[in-house]
Amino acid sequence: MSLAAPRILSLATAVPPYRLGQPEVAERARRLFAEFADSDIERLLPVFANSGIEQRFSCVPIDWYEAEHGWTDRNALYVENAVNLLESAARGALDQAGLAARDIDSVVTVSTTGIATPSLDAILIGRLGLRADVRRLPVFGLGCAGGVLGLSRAADIARANPGGRVLYLVVELCALCFRKNDSSKSNVVATALFGDGAAAAVVAGEGRGPEIGAGYEHTFPDSLDIMGWEVTDDGLKALFSRDIPTLVREQMGGLARGFLAGHNLRLADIRHFICHPGGAKVLTALESAFDLAKGALDGARGVLRDYGNMSAASVLFVLQRALAEGAAGRMLMTCLGPGFTAGFLLLDAPPRASA
Numbered sequence: 426m427s428l429a430a431p432r433i434l435s436l437a438t439a440v441p442p443y444r445l446g447q448p449e450v451a452e453r454a455r456r457l458f459a460e461f462a463d464s465d466i467e468r469l470l471p472v473f474a475n476s477g478i479e480q481r482f483s484c485v486p487i488d489w490y491e492a493e494h495g496w497t498d499r500n501a502l503y504v505e506n507a508v509n510l511l512e513s514a515a516r517g518a519l520d521q522a523g524l525a526a527r528d529i530d531s532v533v534t535v536s537t538t539g540i541a542t543p544s545l546d547a548i549l550i551g552r553l554g555l556r557a558d559v560r561r562l563p564v565f566g567l568g569c570a571g572g573v574l575g576l577s578r579a580a581d582i583a584r585a586n587p588g589g590r591v592l593y594l595v596v597e598l599c600a601l602c603f604r605k606n607d608s609s610k611s612n613v614v615a616t617a618l619f620g621d622g623a624a625a626a627v628v629a630g631e632g633r634g635p636e637i638g639a640g641y642e643h644t645f646p647d648s649l650d651i652m653g654w655e656v657t658d659d660g661l662k663a664l665f666s667r668d669i670p671t672l673v674r675e676q677m678g679g680l681a682r683g684f685l686a687g688h689n690l691r692l693a694d695i696r697h698f699i700c701h702p703g704g705a706k707v708l709t710a711l712e713s714a715f716d717l718a719k720g721a722l723d724g725a726r727g728v729l730r731d732y733g734n735m736s737a738a739s740v741l742f743v744l745q746r747a748l749a750e751g752a753a754g755r756m757l758m759t760c761l762g763p764g765f766t767a768g769f770l771l772l773d774a775p776p777r778a779s780a
Contacts, residue, residue: 430580430584430630430636430637430638430773431579431580431583431584431591431628431629431630431636431637432628432629432630432631432632432633432634432635432636432637433576433626433627433628433634433635433637433772434521434522434524434590434626434627434628434629434632434633434634435517435518435519435520435521435522435626435627435634436518436521436624436625436626436741436744436745436748437514437515437516437517437518437520437521437624437625437626437745438514438517438622438623438624438625438738438741438742438745439510439511439513439514439517439622439623439624439625440482440510440620440621440622440623440732441482441483441484441506441510441598441621441622442482442484443482443483443484443485443486443487444480444481444482445480445481445482445483445487445600445620446479446480447473447474447476447478447479447480447481447617448473449487450473450481450487450616450617451470451473451474451617453487453490453491454466454470454473454613454616454617455467455470457490457491457605458608458613465608465610466608466613469610469613469614472613472614472617473617475705476617476618476704476705476729476733477704477705477708477726477729477730478617478618478729478730478733478734479730479731480730480731480732480733481600481619481620481621481732481733482620482621482622482732482733483600483601483620483621484502484506484510484598484600484601484621485502485600485601490603490605491605492605493605493606493659494659494660495658495659495660496658496659496660499539499601499602499659499660500539500540502598502601503538503539503540503541503598503601504539504541504545504548506598506621507536507539507541507545507596507598507623508545508548508549508552510596510621510622510623511534511545511549511594511596511623511625512549512552512553513623514594514596514623514624514625515549515553515592515594515625516553517625518592518625518626518627519553519592519627521627522627522632524590524627525554526553526554526555526556527554527555527556528590529555529556529559529590529591529592529627530556530559530560530586530589530590530591531559531560531561531562531579531582531583531586531589531590531591531592532546532549532555532559532560532561532562532591532592532593532594533562533564533575533578533579533582533591533592533593533594534546534549534561534562534563534564534594534595534596535564535567535571535572535575535593535594535595535596535737536563536564536565536571536595536596536597536737537565537566537567537568537571537597537654537736537737537763538597538598538599538601538602538661538736539598539601540565544561544563545563545594545596546561546562546563546594547561549594555592560582562578562582564578566763567737567762567763567766568652568653568654568736568737568762568763569652569701569703569734569736569737569739569760569761569762569763570642570701570737570760570761570762570763570764570766570767570768571595571597571736571737571760571762572595572624572701572736572737572738572739572740572741572758572760573640573701573740573758573759573760573768573769573770574640574642574760574762574766574768575593575595575737576593576626576628576637576741576758576770577637577640577642577768577770579591579593579626579628580628580637580640582628583628583629583630583637584630587630588630588631589629589630590627590628590629591627591628591629592625592626592627592628593625593626593627593628594623594624594625595623595624595625595737595738595741596622596623596624596738597621597622597623597735597736597737597738598621599615599619599620599621599733599734599735599736600619600620600621601621601660602615602619602654602660602661602662602663603615603616603619604657604659604660604662606659607662611662611663611664611665612662612663614663614665615663615665618704618733618734619663619733619734619735619736620732620733620734620735621735622732622735622738622739622742623738624738624741624742624745626741633775634774634775635748635756635772635773635774635775636772636773636774637770637771637772638688638770638771638772638773639684639687639688639770639771640768640769640770640771641680641684641687641768641769641770642766642767642768642769643680643766643767643768644764644765644766645672645676645764645765645766645767648764648765649763649764649765650664650666651665651666651668651669651672651763651765652664652665652666652669652761652762652763652764652765653763654763669703669707669761670704670706670707670709670710671710672765673707673710673711673714673761674710674713674714675714676714676767677710677711677714677715677759677761677767678692678713678714678715678716680767680769681714681715681757681759681769684769685757688771690755690771692715692716694755695755695756695757696752696753696754696755696756697747697752697754697755697756697757697774698711698715698717698721698722698756698757698759699724699725699740699743699744699747699756699757699758699759699772700722700725700740700743700758700759700760701725701739701740701743701759701760701761702722702725702726702728702729702734702739702740702743703734703739703761704729704734705726705729707761708722708725708726708729711759724743724746724747724750725743727746728742728743728746737762740758740759740760744756744758744772748774748777751776751777752774753774753775753776753777754773754774755771755772755773756771756772756773756774757769757770757771757772758770758771758772
């Protein structure tokens with residue numbers, strides 16, 4: 426990689442205060458969905474136990490899910506809590522980098538679980554003390570792929586502005602999208618998987634941290650119905666295809682090999698795979714696709730276990746955990762999201778400095 430490549434100078438995460446234990450969530454879901462005559466909840470309940478998730482975090486207490494909520498209520502909670510979480514994560518990232526908010530030249534903000542106009546980054550200008558001339562890029566619609574693809578966009582901005590510093594922000598409040606009157610399989614699966622979280626990173630061309638190298642994304646033809654949101658009167662309804670693990674197993678390996686070959690690399694040259702933990706079956710499929718030993722993605726499984734699927738934010742939790750454990754060398758970040766799109770991003774992390 427070029428010495429001029431942008432680097433991740435710091436990385437911080439944040440979660441909301443309400444912890445949701447998976448057994449309690451499963452019991453609430455069983456009771457709520459059992460009220461519907463066409464409910465198939467008893468057959469679907471094993472998805473909670475088989476998810477690999479022990480707990481998640483939510484910006485609202487579990488009793489909130491017992492009542493009906495419309496767009497106004499949900500989105501007001503989204504804006505309030507998204508801004509609070511981003512402020513916490515951003516302050517952590519700035520402190521780690523030894524920077525003040527006024528040192529930031531650009532902000533890239535990724536989120537797909539609510540709507541804010543003015544955008545979240547505009548609200549944060551006053552909260553954080555960012556300069557009035559800071560460049561803002563709010564990104565909506567990437568879903569679970571946003572963590573990797575958004576980081577790639579932040580790196581592009583850093584490359585185009587030598588000496589500039591980019592604050593990269595990601596927040597997803599997936600748990601707000603629970604719909605108590607929908608006993609469909611997609612909603613039950615979403616109820617078993619999703620949690621809330623945020624991450625922030627400072628990206629710049631000077632400093633010490635993982636270098637951000639080449640990125641790649643591939644949008645599959647005729648795949649718009651594989652993953653996404655359906656807009657309904659009472660909120661966003663999750664859409665999942667049952668074919669996602671099969672598609673991952675059959676397609677991700679070839680895409681990764683092709684991308685790496687273009688940079689004179691092979692899968693064997695990658696020391697650490699930093700994968701979005703969309704679900705337990707997807708992680709197993711990724712191990713197969715990348716010819717990895719069983720358990721090679723246990724870092725991603727640990728994030729899934731402790732936080733659930735936080736959509737775009739999850740992969741940054743995986744990266745943070747890997748770096749905290751001393752991971753160094755060439756890394757490949759991977760993601761999947763609506764489009765249906767696969768994303769890849771190369772990193773090269775220096776050894777952790779000795780204490």
